[in-house]
Amino acid sequence: MANSNTPTSSNPVVRPFQEFFRLEAAGGILLLVCAVIALVWANSPWADAYFGLWQSLMTVGIGGFAISKPLLLWINDGLMAVFFFVVGLEIKREVLMGELGSPRKAALALVAALGGMVVPALFYAAVNLGGEGLGGWGIPMATDIAFALGVLALLGKRAPLSLKIFLTALAIVDDLGAVLVIAFFYTAKLKLVYLAVGAGVLALLIGANRAGVRRTSVYVILGAVLWVAFLKSGVHATIAGVLLAMTIPSRRLLNAESFLDKARGLLDVFSRDAKPGNEHPSADQVDALHALEDAAEKLDTPLHRMEHALHGWVAFGIMPVFALANAGVSLGGGIELGSPVTLGVILGLFVGKQVGVTGFSWLAVRLGWAELPKGVTWTQLYGVSLLTGIGFTMSLFIAGLAFDGAELLDGAKVGILLASLLSGLAGWVLLSRTGTQTEEGEA
Numbered sequence: 001m002a003n004s005n006t007p008t009s010s011n012p013v014v015r016p017f018q019e020f021f022r023l024e025a026a027g028g029i030l031l032l033v034c035a036v037i038a039l040v041w042a043n044s045p046w047a048d049a050y051f052g053l054w055q056s057l058m059t060v061g062i063g064g065f066a067i068s069k070p071l072l073l074w075i076n077d078g079l080m081a082v083f084f085f086v087v088g089l090e091i092k093r094e095v096l097m098g099e100l101g102s103p104r105k106a107a108l109a110l111v112a113a114l115g116g117m118v119v120p121a122l123f124y125a126a127v128n129l130g131g132e133g134l135g136g137w138g139i140p141m142a143t144d145i146a147f148a149l150g151v152l153a154l155l156g157k158r159a160p161l162s163l164k165i166f167l168t169a170l171a172i173v174d175d176l177g178a179v180l181v182i183a184f185f186y187t188a189k190l191k192l193v194y195l196a197v198g199a200g201v202l203a204l205l206i207g208a209n210r211a212g213v214r215r216t217s218v219y220v221i222l223g224a225v226l227w228v229a230f231l232k233s234g235v236h237a238t239i240a241g242v243l244l245a246m247t248i249p250s251r252r253l254l255n256a257e258s259f260l261d262k263a264r265g266l267l268d269v270f271s272r273d274a275k276p277g278n279e280h281p282s283a284d285q286v287d288a289l290h291a292l293e294d295a296a297e298k299l300d301t302p303l304h305r306m307e308h309a310l311h312g313w314v315a316f317g318i319m320p321v322f323a324l325a326n327a328g329v330s331l332g333g334g335i336e337l338g339s340p341v342t343l344g345v346i347l348g349l350f351v352g353k354q355v356g357v358t359g360f361s362w363l364a365v366r367l368g369w370a371e372l373p374k375g376v377t378w379t380q381l382y383g384v385s386l387l388t389g390i391g392f393t394m395s396l397f398i399a400g401l402a403f404d405g406a407e408l409l410d411g412a413k414v415g416i417l418l419a420s421l422l423s424g425l426a427g428w429v430l431l432s433r434t435g436t437q438t439e440e441g442e443a
Contacts, residue, residue, distance in 0.1 A: 027315030028150025031393070034323040035417070042328030054325050067231070075325050076400060079318045081227055081241040086314045087175045088245025089307040094172050096250055106173075107370035108361060109166060113173035115360025116388050117141040120352030124344035133341035136402040136412055138181045140348025140419070142394030145171035146319060147420065148387040151428050159431060160380075162373040167384050170357070178394050179242050186401040188234040198229035198240070205247040214249055214302050236401065248306060253298035266292045319393060326396045329413040337418075341408055345415025349389040350422050357385035383431035389423030391416050 041050045054072035061067055069077070120140035128134045148167060152159045205222050213219075223244040231237040254262075269288040281289070337343070361381060364370040372381065399412040 027319060028144075028146035028148075028153075030316060030320050031144075031146055031323050032150070034320040035327040035392070038324050038326070038328035039417075042330050047330060050328055067228075072325055075322055076397065077231060077237045078227075080322060080397065081238045082310065083241070083314050083318050083322070084179065084238040085223075085241035085245050086307060086310050087172075087179070088242035089248065089303055089310075090172055091176050091242075092245060092248070092250060093303060093307065094169065104370075106169070108364060108373070109169035109173055111364040111370060112357045112361045112385075113170050113177060115356035115358075116143065116170070116174060116353050116385070117177045117356070119356030119359070120348035123352035124348040127344035127347060128340045131340050133339075133344065133403075133408055133411070136341055136344070136399060136408070138178070138185060138398045139395050139402060139412055139416065140345050140352060140391060141174075141181060142178045142391045142398060143171045143174045143353070143388045144390050144392035144394060144420070145175070146315065147390040147392050147424065148427075151387055151390070151424050152431070154428060155431055158434075160375045163376050163380055163384060166373045166376065166381075167387065170384075170388065174388070175394065178398065179239065182236055182398065182401065183239050186398065187236060190234040191232060194229050194233035195235065198226055198233055198235070201226045201229060202243055202247070205244065209247050209249050212249075214253075216302060216306065219244065219248060219302070248303045250301050250303040252301055254295060256299070259295055259299045262295045263292060266295070322393060322397075326400065327392075327413070327417070329410045329417075331414075337414070339411045341403075341411040342415040342418075345391075345395070345412055346419045346422075349391050349395070349416070349419035350426075353389040353423065354382065354385040357388050358382050361385075377434065379434045380431060383427050383434060386423050386427035386430060389427075390420040392420045395420075 038050075041047070044050075054070065054075075056071045057068055058071050058074055059066050059068040060074075121137045124140050125134065125137045128136070145168065148171060149164065152164055152167065201222055205219065205226070208218055208222070223240070226244055227237055227240040230240040266288040270285050272284070274285075337346075358381065361370075362378075365372060372378070395416045396413065399409060399416065403409040403412060
């Protein structure tokens with residue numbers, strides 16, 4: 001029987017995280033299916049159709065306002081901007097009201113994520129120093145939150161909720177690091193005119209937030225202009241998604257107590273005219289319903305509404321499509337596992353992640369900067385450090401920015417897929433054994 005301190009689905013603080021975890025875990029399974037399909041398709045007799053599909057030219061717009069790009073770039077620059085927008089919303093939410101809301105709560109996740117970014121990059125750079133693949137040092141820095149949480153989901157109750165929360169917070173910080181790396185190190189030559197336009201649109205978005213504008217349509221329209229400006233400026237267009245997310249209002253206009261008082265009064269008004277057999281609401285009932293709807297909107301925030309509306313589309317639509325378009329690599333040419341790029345990615349993700357996350361976490365706890373999450377052992381934290389080696393989505397994305405040549409890109413993809421597979425299996429084996437022992441000890 002669970003004690004009173006055990007988080008349950010009825011806990012209003014824990015419930016949003018549990019819903020997030022279930023969505024990410026299920027999305028991770030679909031992501032894996034699409035990755036397998038891409039690999040099989042790219043090495044089948046229909047491989048030409050696979051590669052040809054993503055190079056199909058698509059044009060959006062009319063005349064001088066048209067943008068023509070291959071389908072692959074529409075996915076990587078367009079759909080992934082929505083993915084990064086949701087990442088930005090998650091980062092903002094966690095900083096304002098979640099696990100990153102205070103230095104003490106965030107300390108372990110911040111330090112662990114820092115180690116999980118710095119050490120893998122150093123491992124990769126050491127293998128590729130002086131070589132043409134050195135520019136891919138950012139590839140092993142990333143963690144795929146959907147895949148990692150998907151593995152934890154397979155463990156069921158053997159993985160404590162506090163461990164899942166820690167992994168989520170770590171991966172969100174990791175995503176922020178990846179965004180900064182893309183913005184500062186994987187940006188093409190800048191076009192200052194378009195960059196100035198983007199800065200102006202961003203100023204308008206910030207102004208709309210400060211002025212109390214809460215209509216989603218305003219942010220969507222200005223966000224689309226911001227995306228086009230960044231696309232033309234040389235800064236990767238997905239960064240527009242993160243910047244847009246930072247401007248979405250996150251403040252309630254009505255607190256819970258005021259909402260309850262208002263709702264009770266409105267329901268009393270509604271009940272007065274509620275008569276058996278009356279199928280049509282009275283004028284007072286209609287007014288009460290509209291007032292209740294307005295109060296509910298003020299209790300909620302645009303940030304929460306947009307994150308809730310888009311999360312399913314990202315988890316079950318955008319990310320699987322990205323995996324289908326980017327995970328396919330032809331193995332017929334005989335990819336060399338010992339090539340510096342492939343070896344660097346494998347060492348960075350599989351070895352560097354576990355060394356960086358565990359080592360930096362131990363140092364932070366030893367120095368008194370942070371403490372282990374309640375109910376989590378060092379062995380379980382080490383198991384999570386293995387799972388952070390599942391790079392996949394973000395690693396594939398950075399690889400596409402780092403390398404233009406097919407040979408280097410294919411080598412990076414092979415390294416990402418192998419390292420992610422090794423990390424997922426090793427983490428699952430370790431945590432499944434640890435979880436069983438923990439449950440037996442607590443029984």
